Amino acid sequence: MKILVPLKRVADPDNANKVKVNGGKLETTGLEWKPNPFDEYAVETALRLTENGTNTKARQGEVVVVTIGPKDAETTLRAALATGADRAIRVDAGDEQVDGDLVARILKAVVDKEQPDLVLLGKQAVDGDSNQVPQLLAEYLGWPQATFAATLKSEADKALVVGREVDGGTLSIRVTLPAVVSVDLRIVAPKSVTSVHTPATHNYPDGVRFAALMAIMAAKKKPLAELKLADLVSDPALKIQYTGFELPPARKAGVKVKTVAELVEKLKNEAKAL
Amino acid sequence: MSKILIVAEMSDGKVRKSTHSSITFARSANLPFSILVIGAGAAAAAGEVTGYGAEKVLVADDASLAGQVCETFAPTIAQVAKTGFDIVAITASSFGKDVAPRVAAKLGAGYAPDISGVLSDGGKLTYKRPVYAGNAYATCQLLTATQVVSVRQSEFVAAEPSGGASAIEPVQIAPADPAAARVEFIGLDAQKSARPDLGEARVIVSGGRALKEKFAEVLDPLANLLNAAVGASRAACDAGYAPPELQVGQTGRVVAPKLYFAIGISGAIQHLAGMKGSKTIVAINKDPDAPIFQVADYGLVADLFTTVPELISELKKAT
Ligand SMILES: Cc1cc2nc3c(=O)[nH]c(=O)nc-3n(C[C@H](O)[C@H](O)[C@H](O)COP(=O)(O)OP(=O)(O)OC[C@H]3O[C@@H](n4cnc5c(N)ncnc54)[C@H](O)[C@@H]3O)c2cc1C
Ligand SMILES: Nc1ncnc2c1ncn2[C@@H]1O[C@H](COP(=O)(O)O)[C@@H](O)[C@H]1O
Numbered sequence: 001m002k003i004l005v006p007l008k009r010v011a012d013p014d015n016a017n018k019v020k021v022n023g024g025k026l027e028t029t030g031l032e033w034k035p036n037p038f039d040e041y042a043v044e045t046a047l048r049l050t051e052n053g054t055n056t057k058a059r060q061g062e063v064v065v066v067t068i069g070p071k072d073a074e075t076t077l078r079a080a081l082a083t084g085a086d087r088a089i090r091v092d093a094g095d096e097q098v099d100g101d102l103v104a105r106i107l108k109a110v111v112d113k114e115q116p117d118l119v120l121l122g123k124q125a126v127d128g129d130s131n132q133v134p135q136l137l138a139e140y141l142g143w144p145q146a147t148f149a150a151t152l153k154s155e156a157d158k159a160l161v162v163g164r165e166v167d168g169g170t171l172s173i174r175v176t177l178p179a180v181v182s183v184d185l186r187i188v189a190p191k192s193v194t195s196v197h198t199p200a201t202h203n204y205p206d207g208v209r210f211a212a213l214m215a216i217m218a219a220k221k222k223p224l225a226e227l228k229l230a231d232l233v234s235d236p237a238l239k240i241q242y243t244g245f246e247l248p249p250a251r252k253a254g255v256k257v258k259t260v261a262e263l264v265e266k267l268k269n270e271a272k273a274l
Numbered sequence: 275m276s277k278i279l280i281v282a283e284m285s286d287g288k289v290r291k292s293t294h295s296s297i298t299f300a301r302s303a304n305l306p307f308s309i310l311v312i313g314a315g316a317a318a319a320a321g322e323v324t325g326y327g328a329e330k331v332l333v334a335d336d337a338s339l340a341g342q343v344c345e346t347f348a349p350t351i352a353q354v355a356k357t358g359f360d361i362v363a364i365t366a367s368s369f370g371k372d373v374a375p376r377v378a379a380k381l382g383a384g385y386a387p388d389i390s391g392v393l394s395d396g397g398k399l400t401y402k403r404p405v406y407a408g409n410a411y412a413t414c415q416l417l418t419a420t421q422v423v424s425v426r427q428s429e430f431v432a433a434e435p436s437g438g439a440s441a442i443e444p445v446q447i448a449p450a451d452p453a454a455a456r457v458e459f460i461g462l463d464a465q466k467s468a469r470p471d472l473g474e475a476r477v478i479v480s481g482g483r484a485l486k487e488k489f490a491e492v493l494d495p496l497a498n499l500l501n502a503a504v505g506a507s508r509a510a511c512d513a514g515y516a517p518p519e520l521q522v523g524q525t526g527r528v529v530a531p532k533l534y535f536a537i538g539i540s541g542a543i544q545h546l547a548g549m550k551g552s553k554t555i556v557a558i559n560k561d562p563d564a565p566i567f568q569v570a571d572y573g574l575v576a577d578l579f580t581t582v583p584e585l586i587s588e589l590k591k592a593t
Contacts, residue, residue, distance in 0.1 A: 139379035169464035239384030
């Protein structure tokens with residue numbers, strides 16, 4: 001199976017409460033770039049689908065990672081290469097030059113070139129929290145989509161049974177490849193991904209794999225191609241314009257109560273919440 | 275003047291209450307709207323939304339729409355949108371988030387996801403939406419004539435009926451996407467619960483990793499007493515103490531009840547993103563430095579396993 005995994009880097013999500021707004025502009029200065037966590041999960045998922053879990057060195061297929069971003073976004077690609085992806089593509093674009101719609105149209109062009117069986121993405125980039133690129137891409141390709149995947153079972157690399165996390169529970173669908181899948185948090189649990197290449201008894205460690213130092217060195221030699229936006233999309237117009245930012249109103253400081261009785265008294269008489 | 279098409283979500287043969295948030299959006303935008311009730315059994319449910327001031331209640335009812343497969347819904351939604359609507363609005367539930375971008379792409383429309391506010395300025399709409407886990411709010415405009423938005427349920431209070439009786443009109447079902455032939459609906463594994471939905475509950479009792487295997491044993495009696503919904507942190511869901519659909523947070527359900535209990539939850543940024551809008555927040559945690567206390571109106575530094583039973587008996591006394 002050939003899998004394409006689009007990746008984005010985001011300003012450190014664990015410090016998102018440090019974003020500032022200055023003159024209506026959003027500032028993330030001082031926040032380190034981190035891979036979008038959901039994209040790390042997508043890479044892990046792609047690796048699990050293309051290997052025998054008991055011998056993760058050999059790839060049964062190909063994992064190609066792609067980002068649309070400036071030069072320094074290559075760090076994110078190299079990190080994915082170090083964990084096992086085979087090659088990388090960067091479509092050169094400034095962060096302000098694209099919106100979700102244009103990213104999806106660029107990705108469509110990359111898919112047309114690469115012809116993967118599966119595009120695996122994160123369900124959302126945790127900077128803009130948009131949750132849109134996978135669905136837009138699926139429509140532009142005319143492919144089936146399976147969003148918010150918490151479990152994936154590959155059937156002979158031809159179809160996937162996907163357990164989707166939805167408001168009411170878990171919704172299961174079978175999609176025939178090629179397809180677009182976006183992954184949710186629990187896709188990296190030990191038994192979430194079942195592939196034909198791995199014995200059913202195998203348990204993965206919880207979470208994503210880390211790259212060994214050797215692999216990080218080796219990743220520097222893996223192929224990383226650069227593509228030009230203009231070669232992929234003839235009309236790079238944006239469909240959304242951000243006109244300003246503001247910080248949310250701060251919650252007023254609360255109090256610590258000493259006893260349960262005091263808590264109930266305050267909930268009843270002060271907050272009138274009961 | 276622009277017209278809004280609201281897409282109503284159905285579940286168990288009824289219009290989901292989440293739909294009422296999109297009606298509030300339309301009223302805030304001060305634009306005329308129609309409601310499309312779409313799904314198998316929609317005809318029987320359409321009457322539920324005729325009293326909200328919609329110009330029309332449109333019905334797309336077909337056996338092919340059982341199972342909520344996006345590739346079967348999107349074509350009909352887009353086809354109806356093309357009959358004179360400028361804005362398509364759908365509540366940002368998992369259903370809405372799945373289908374809205376697909377509809378936008380079909381219409382060549384710009385998409386504003388998960389909006390928390392709308393401002394109308396001389397006919398041009400400006401949308402407000404949370405970014406960075408709700409640590410900033412962005413204002414944005416869509417640059418396309420046709421627009422699609424998904425509406426954040428917790429920020430648009432469910433609309434109340436306004437009287438009148440909108441006319442019900444069936445619409446034509448569009449042919450499914452060719453991609454639909456490659457999707458097979460297998461089933462929805464839903465835990466039936468007598469409790470209110472997280473998006474609608476007046477009170478939510480949420481638990482974290484600290485509850486371990488005792489999650490339900492400790493929290494259910496409190497939730498039952500308060501007629502509350504039960505929520506959970508990611509860590510509690512990941513560990514299997516609580517089912518995944520209970521997760522509250524940036525990447526789970528976003529809630530804003532009157533009263534929110536965070537019990538044995540540390541208060542990570544991603545969790546706060548989903549509950550900071552609650553009216554009153556109570557935190558019970560044995561660590562006095564837990565970040566949850568920074569957003570809590572009332573904090574109690576204590577062991578939850580002794581505190582929660584005590585709370586139940588005090589509440590019984592007080593009510
Ligand atoms: C991409 C991504 C998305 C995420 N999305 C979400 C999300 O949507 N929602 C979410 O919740 N998290 C989310 N997270 C996870 C988040 O970062 C935290 O890891 C998680 O919220 C922690 O859960 P917790 O508070 O239950 O566990 P912990 O952080 O382990 O906290 C447990 C707390 O219980 C307290 N405690 C322990 N024993 C007791 C006791 N006996 N009595 C009282 N208190 C006790 C401890 O002091 C501690 O504060 C996400 C993370 C990532 C990377
Ligand atoms: N600039 C980008 N480059 C590559 N992939 C992206 C980019 N932006 C978003 N994506 C992918 O789309 C997913 C959803 O992003 P979003 O729709 O922006 O929340 C992410 O998890 C990535 O997999």
